[in-house]
Amino acid sequence: MAKTIFIDGRKIQCDDTSTILQVARGNGIKIPTLCYYDKLGTVRSDNRETKGHTEHDQLANKCRVCVVEVEGMVGLQTSCSVVPADGARIFTDTPAVIEGRRMVVTQILEKGKHNCLICERNGDCELQDVAYSLGIEAPRFIVDSLEERDESAPFIIRDQNKCIECGRCVAACHNLVVNEVLDLRLRNGRTRVICDSDLPMGASSCVQCGECVQVCPVGALIERKAIGKGRPYEVTKVRTTCPYCGVGCQQELHMNGDQIVRIKGVEGAKPNDGHLCVKGRYGYDFIYSKERLTTPLIKDAKGEFQEATWDKALDLVADKFKQIIKESGPDAIAGVSCARSINEDSFYMQKLFRAAIGTNNIDHCART
Numbered sequence: 001m002a003k004t005i006f007i008d009g010r011k012i013q014c015d016d017t018s019t020i021l022q023v024a025r026g027n028g029i030k031i032p033t034l035c036y037y038d039k040l041g042t043v044r045s046d047n048r049e050t051k052g053h054t055e056h057d058q059l060a061n062k063c064r065v066c067v068v069e070v071e072g073m074v075g076l077q078t079s080c081s082v083v084p085a086d087g088a089r090i091f092t093d094t095p096a097v098i099e100g101r102r103m104v105v106t107q108i109l110e111k112g113k114h115n116c117l118i119c120e121r122n123g124d125c126e127l128q129d130v131a132y133s134l135g136i137e138a139p140r141f142i143v144d145s146l147e148e149r150d151e152s153a154p155f156i157i158r159d160q161n162k163c164i165e166c167g168r169c170v171a172a173c174h175n176l177v178v179n180e181v182l183d184l185r186l187r188n189g190r191t192r193v194i195c196d197s198d199l200p201m202g203a204s205s206c207v208q209c210g211e212c213v214q215v216c217p218v219g220a221l222i223e224r225k226a227i228g229k230g231r232p233y234e235v236t237k238v239r240t241t242c243p244y245c246g247v248g249c250q251q252e253l254h255m256n257g258d259q260i261v262r263i264k265g266v267e268g269a270k271p272n273d274g275h276l277c278v279k280g281r282y283g284y285d286f287i288y289s290k291e292r293l294t295t296p297l298i299k300d301a302k303g304e305f306q307e308a309t310w311d312k313a314l315d316l317v318a319d320k321f322k323q324i325i326k327e328s329g330p331d332a333i334a335g336v337s338c339a340r341s342i343n344e345d346s347f348y349m350q351k352l353f354r355a356a357i358g359t360n361n362i363d364h365c366a367r368t
Contacts, residue, residue: 003086008093020079020090021066031092032101032130033066034108034217035166036080039273040175062167063108065130067100068092076100102134109139113146113161119219124232126217127164146190152202155224155282156213158193163220165191169212176275181206193220210281214264214274223262225282230256239266242280243340246364247271249280260284321357334361 001016007029014023024031067076071089076097084090091097109131116122150158165184170193173182181204185194195204213221235254242249249272254261263281265274286292296313297305324332337349346364353362 003084005084005086005088005090007090014084016086017083020068020070020077020082020084023084024079024092029092031066031068031079032133033063033080034126034130034164035062035168036066037168037171037215039267040168040171040215063164064104065101067097067104069094069097098134101130102136105131105134105136106139108164109136110141112163114139114218119162120222120227121219122231125219128218150201151224152200153206153208153224154202155208155278156201156206156210157222157224157227158201159220159222160192162218163193164218165193166217168215168217169193169221172211172215177209177211179205179207179209182212208278208282209276210278211275223282226254226262229259229261230254235261242276244277244279244283245339249276251276251280260287325357330358331361333357333359335363337362337364339365 002013003016005012005014005023007020007024007027010027010029012023012027014026018026021031021033021036064078066079068079069091070077070082070084071091079090079092105127108127114127116125116128119125122128147160150160167184170182170184173179181195183194184191185198186192187194187198195201195206210223213223232254235256238253238255240251240253242251250266250269252264252266254264263276263284265272265276265281267274296308296310298308298313298316300306321333333353335349335353337346341349350362353359
């Protein structure tokens with residue numbers, strides 16, 4: 001059922017299930033937040049869940065950066081968890097709201113070590129953006145490093161000193177990719193993200209899919225391969241399709257010149273909605289491998305590979321095919337098309353085998 005609410009004096013029609021934050025975002029009204037993430041869901045103040053049904057979905061109220069004033073309600077309200085009543089009047093930028101956000105963000109900055117100048121997320125950090133918008137130049141207190149970085153995993157580096165305990169990575173690990181590796185636990189009076197039973201990430205059951213890195217709002221989780229390759233504001237973003245299998249996951253390449261800095265999944269795009277497997281996210285080294293073939297190789301009489309022209313190589317293959325067909329028939333030959341090929345090449349491949357060679361022994365590596 002539709003209802004009418006007012007945000008900063010603006011009349012807005014909305015449904016009876018959306019939170020204040022969802023309505024504001026849908027109407028171009030900016031309310032900052034550090035814990036809410038669209039596809040992770042939230043638990044609202046009326047205890048009706050918008051997605052999922054586990055403790056790891058309950059991201060609402062964790063950061064309290066999204067507070068607003070609601071006329072008739074006592075104190076500041078978290079917009080990510082409150083469903084407004086019909087006729088509600090909401091204010092997003094009053095002095096009390098701004099001061100409340102400043103206090104929360106200042107406390108977050110004081111709890112960790114956010115050395116922006118040397119952080120890989122400098123220029124692409126949600127905490128940095130919120131602090132800047134609120135005019136917070138520096139925390140009142142500087143803390144020393146609390147823990148050593150966890151560099152035990154092959155692709156992901158964890159820096160607990162930058163963690164803001166938003167819970168996004170935990171919810172993503174449990175509810176999006178269902179690996180159930182990460183969790184929030186209290187250790188020595190401080191909430192920490194742990195892997196399995198508090199193991200180093202490299203010794204845990206983590207499969208390095210990188211979903212946690214994609215949803216992290218700060219530099220607590222970073223890609224090892226991206227370190228020193230280029231700042232977020234130095235890269236050009238190029239959308240493409242993952243070449244590995246037949247799913248066709250949509251990728252966003254972050255390019256610095258002709259070098260890939262990192263790869264992210266495209267949020268909201270079909271079929272993967274931002275998700276990528278470990279190969280799709282981190283398996284791009286082959287592009288720059290010095291072992292890639294740039295010319296055909298044919299074995300000589302000694303069994304050693306020698307460079308050859310394309311004409312010579314293709315003639316050799318054709319002669320071998322003819323010989324096999326003559327001796328054993330066309331069904332003695334089989335072909336497998338590669339997922340890195342474009343659709344047209346795969347079509348020509350099956351046409352070659354069915355029409356020219358005369359066999360149905362043709363398949364695609366996505367099925368093997």
